[in-house]
Amino acid sequence: MQSVTILGATGSIGTSTLDVIARHPDRYCVFALTAFSRREALREQCIKHRPAIAVIGSELDAAWLRNALAEHGLPTEVLSGEQALVDVANAGEVDIVMAAIVGAAGLVPTLAAVRAGKRVLLANKEALVTSGALFMKEVEQSGALLLPIDSEHNAIFQCLPHQHREGLARQGVSQLLLTASGGPFRDWPAERLKDVTPDQACAHPNWSMGRKISVDSASMMNKGLELIEACWLFDTTPDKIQIVIHPQSVIHSMAAYNDGSVLAQLGNPDMRTPIAFGLAWPERIDAGVEMLDLFAIGRLDFEAPDERRFPCLRLAREAMNAGDSAPAVLNAANEIAVQAFLEDQLAFVSIPELVEAVLISQPLQPITDLDSVLEYDRRARDEARRLLRSRFS
Ligand code: NAD
Ligand code: MG
Numbered sequence: 001m002q003s004v005t006i007l008g009a010t011g012s013i014g015t016s017t018l019d020v021i022a023r024h025p026d027r028y029c030v031f032a033l034t035a036f037s038r039r040e041a042l043r044e045q046c047i048k049h050r051p052a053i054a055v056i057g058s059e060l061d062a063a064w065l066r067n068a069l070a071e072h073g074l075p076t077e078v079l080s081g082e083q084a085l086v087d088v089a090n091a092g093e094v095d096i097v098m099a100a101i102v103g104a105a106g107l108v109p110t111l112a113a114v115r116a117g118k119r120v121l122l123a124n125k126e127a128l129v130t131s132g133a134l135f136m137k138e139v140e141q142s143g144a145l146l147l148p149i150d151s152e153h154n155a156i157f158q159c160l161p162h163q164h165r166e167g168l169a170r171q172g173v174s175q176l177l178l179t180a181s182g183g184p185f186r187d188w189p190a191e192r193l194k195d196v197t198p199d200q201a202c203a204h205p206n207w208s209m210g211r212k213i214s215v216d217s218a219s220m221m222n223k224g225l226e227l228i229e230a231c232w233l234f235d236t237t238p239d240k241i242q243i244v245i246h247p248q249s250v251i252h253s254m255a256a257y258n259d260g261s262v263l264a265q266l267g268n269p270d271m272r273t274p275i276a277f278g279l280a281w282p283e284r285i286d287a288g289v290e291m292l293d294l295f296a297i298g299r300l301d302f303e304a305p306d307e308r309r310f311p312c313l314r315l316a317r318e319a320m321n322a323g324d325s326a327p328a329v330l331n332a333a334n335e336i337a338v339q340a341f342l343e344d345q346l347a348f349v350s351i352p353e354l355v356e357a358v359l360i361s362q363p364l365q366p367i368t369d370l371d372s373v374l375e376y377d378r379r380a381r382d383e384a385r386r387l388l389r390s391r392f393s
Contacts, residue, residue, distance in 0.1 A: 002028050004279075005088045007109050008100035009033035010041040012210045013123045013149065016271045017098045018049060020279060020287055028279065032088035034101075037061065043068045046076050052093070053077045055084040085109035090116035096279065098149075099124040102212050103335050104328075104377050107131060111370065117142040121278035123149040125229045126335070130328040131373045132232040146233075147278040152178050152226055153233055154274035155252035155265035160234070168236055176230060177254035177262070179246040180305065181206050183218040186247060190309050196348035198341060206249035206269045215338045216312075219351050220305065224316020225334075228327050231320055238317045245303045250292065268292055311352040315359065325365040325376040332380035333358035340388055350392055357391070358384045 004021060008014045014033075021028045034055040035042040046054050046069055054069070054076050056062050062080035069076050079087070089097050089109040097113035098121045099106055106124035111131070113120045115138055122128060128135050139146050148154050156178075157164075161171050168176075184203055185193060201218040202211050209217070216222035223243055230241055244254075254264040267273050268289055276287035307314045312334075319326040333355040340346035346354065361383050367373055 001026075002095040002279075003031040003093050004028050004096045004098065005032040005034075005091070005094045005113075006030070006098045006100060007034050007085060007089060007106060007113075008036075008098075008102065008124070009045055010035040010038045011100055011102060012208065012213075013100035013271060013275070014098070017100065017121075017275050017279075018045060020272050020276045020285075022049070023286055023288055024279075027285070028096075031091065031094050034085055034088065036101075036105075039065050039068075046074060047072055050074065051076055053079060053084075053088050055079045055081075055088055057081070082108065086112040089113040090118070094118060096121065098275075098278075099127060100149075102126070102210055104130050104331060107373070108370070111135065111138060114138045114144045114146070115142050117144050119145045119147065119278075121147050121149050121275070125150055125225050126331050128232050129225050129228045129331045130377060131367065131370070132228070132327060134367055134370065134373065136232055136235075147281055148229075148233055149271070149274045149278050150226060150229060151269070151271065151274050152253040153230060154277060155179075156230065156234060156255055158265045158277070159253070159255035159263035164234060168234060168240070172257045172259065173255055174240075174258045175256040176234060176236065176241045177244050177256060178223065178226060178230060178241055179244050179249070179251050179253050180220070180223045181217065181249045182245045182247055182303075182305075183220065183222075185218055185309075186245065188309075193309065193349050194347060198344070201341070201348060205247070207271075211342060212335070212338055215341060215351075216334070219312045219338075219348070220310035221312035221316065221334050221338075221351070221355075223305070224313045225331065227313070227316055228320045238320050243305050243313065245305050247301055248297060248299075250297055250300060266292060312355065315352060315355055319359060322364055324367060325362065325372075326359065328367070328373055328376045329359055329362045329380040330355060332377045333384045336381050336384035336388065340392075346388065346392055354384060354387060354392055357387050361387075 030051040032053040089112040099110040100123040107127040202214040249269040272287040319330040
């Protein structure tokens with residue numbers, strides 16, 4: 001029996017993870033569930049999955065949850081705050097940690113799980129983007145098993161030989177092909193993008209996801225973050241990764257080999273597939289996902305990305321090539337920009353403008369330890385907020 005902590009249990013990935021776990025009560029039990037503020041949702045999950053521990057952002061919500069769970073006679077211990085997230089990520093009782101908090105807020109607990117040598121299922125791409133080299137060094141040193149949950153990276157993992165960490169070139173891999181749906185505005189002319197609303201941006205054609213990643217998908221920053229994520233996970237560089245727009249989201253990504261073979265992983269766009277893969281690897285378990293119906297899909301299309309309408313892709317590539325603190329700055333500025341857009345404080349087309357302005361303003365600094373990452377993240381957020389008030393209001 002494997003014991004699982006889900007960081008970000010009430011989110012889209014967290015909910016799908018609980019769905020898969022509930023299909024295999026003989027294999028998995030829930031140790032801890034965490035949420036930021038959705039206390040009713042966390043209460044329902046605790047009643048259904050009976051974790052040993054539940055963690056919520058504020059002590060006020062924790063007190064409410066303690067009462068609510070006591071009424072149901074549940075023995076679940078309720079904790080609050082950031083240290084509690086770390087404690088449930090590295091607890092001795094835990095075998096598997098699903099890292100599904102959104103944004104750099106997930107970095108510290110995810111790294112704690114890595115340092116404790118857990119099986120870490122990484123959905124929280126921002127954690128890896130902000131701290132890349134440091135994060136991967138900790139994985140090497142602790143012996144943690146890092147399995148990508150982001151569908152593209154999970155697909156590439158499935159298409160690579162198991163020894164891929166020894167170097168892609170040595171395994172005959174010439175290129176990675178990262179597919180992208182293109183988001184809801186893929187074929188919109190540039191003029192129409194000026195008036196995009198948050199609800200339009202969050203209405204993704206193929207995937208149902210949290211609001212932040214939905215906006216990132218619409219701006220293509222998601223693919224930019226994934227480009228950086230792929231560089232770290234597979235020890236490669238942006239020039240070895242081709243972004244391929246594939247509107248049907250059936251091929252989740254590919255690996256090209258030097259003999260001309262291209263291996264792809266296909267499936268319905270349902271995150272339970274990579275989640276089940278991560279939970280059970282190297283075994284395969286039922287994920288509750290319907291079999292792909294190729295006749296219903298009919299055709300698969302591909303096109304090149306348009307970086308003129310979607311500059312976030314270029315900004316992410318430049319940040320990765322610049323290295324050091326640049327990806328952390330890119331990510332922090334984007335988090336502030338997306339939040340401002342969702343609150344109607346910033347136009348959709350100004351997201352890349354704000355991110356670029358913050359990137360230009362921040363000096364490139366080496367990442368020495370976790371504190372340095374958190375410091376560059378904080379400074380970039382401060383600068384983004386300042387620019388929002390002065391230049392973008
Ligand atoms: P979501 O917004 O639906 O859920 C986020 C979760 O994180 C919630 O449980 C929330 O309570 C928690 N959270 C938010 N802010 C927090 C904070 N400051 N401290 C602690 N907890 C906090 O997001 P999601 O769509 O499930 O995405 C989660 C992560 O997985 C993101 O990094 C996203 O990029 C990645 N991802 C998601 C999908 C998808 O299909 N949803 C696919 C690939 C990767
Ligand atoms: Mg993805």
